[in-house]
Amino acid sequence: MLQYIPKNVNIQNYHDLLFRTTQSRDYNSVLTLFDGAVLINLKLSGTLAASLVKLFSRHSNVSKIMQVITLFQSHKGTKWRNAYVAVFDELMKHNELSKAEKVYESIKTDVHEFDAATNTSVIKLLFKLGRVEEVKKILDQEKSPDMIMYNTILNKQENV
Numbered sequence: 001m002l003q004y005i006p007k008n009v010n011i012q013n014y015h016d017l018l019f020r021t022t023q024s025r026d027y028n029s030v031l032t033l034f035d036g037a038v039l040i041n042l043k044l045s046g047t048l049a050a051s052l053v054k055l056f057s058r059h060s061n062v063s064k065i066m067q068v069i070t071l072f073q074s075h076k077g078t079k080w081r082n083a084y085v086a087v088f089d090e091l092m093k094h095n096e097l098s099k100a101e102k103v104y105e106s107i108k109t110d111v112h113e114f115d116a117a118t119n120t121s122v123i124k125l126l127f128k129l130g131r132v133e134e135v136k137k138i139l140d141q142e143k144s145p146d147m148i149m150y151n152t153i154l155n156k157q158e159n160v
Helices: 011-024 027-039 046-058 062-073 081-093 097-113 116-129 132-141 147-159
Strands: none
Touching: 011 027, 011 046, 027 046, 027 062, 046 062, 046 081, 062 081, 062 097, 081 097, 081 116, 097 116, 116 132
């Protein structure tokens, strides 16, 4: 556990250090730095958040995944779509559907701003939750669904 955070920490340097440490996959160091990030309410980039989510998932640390989302959501306006893809995919992998649904519920008003990759991930989640009507609404709002999205839908329809 991190014992000390300097009062005049350079936020960008701290962010970069956490990102580099995440890339090294030094799990214990990442845990320490992430706890510090939470303490100083660090604004995380989507790339860093996705990396953290994937690393925490490899260690089955769902509570840390949820902390990443909480930290993200404290910074409205941050672009973190790729982090949501990682969050939904990793929570589904760990069969944490209720937690994934909770995250989705907190962001679904922004669904019109999502890119195709995020929508595809959301569609997978909604199918797992049996919420097919919401999938239809997303498709109606989607400007240009891509082939991956259509394949996801077709595969899920075969399994329904």
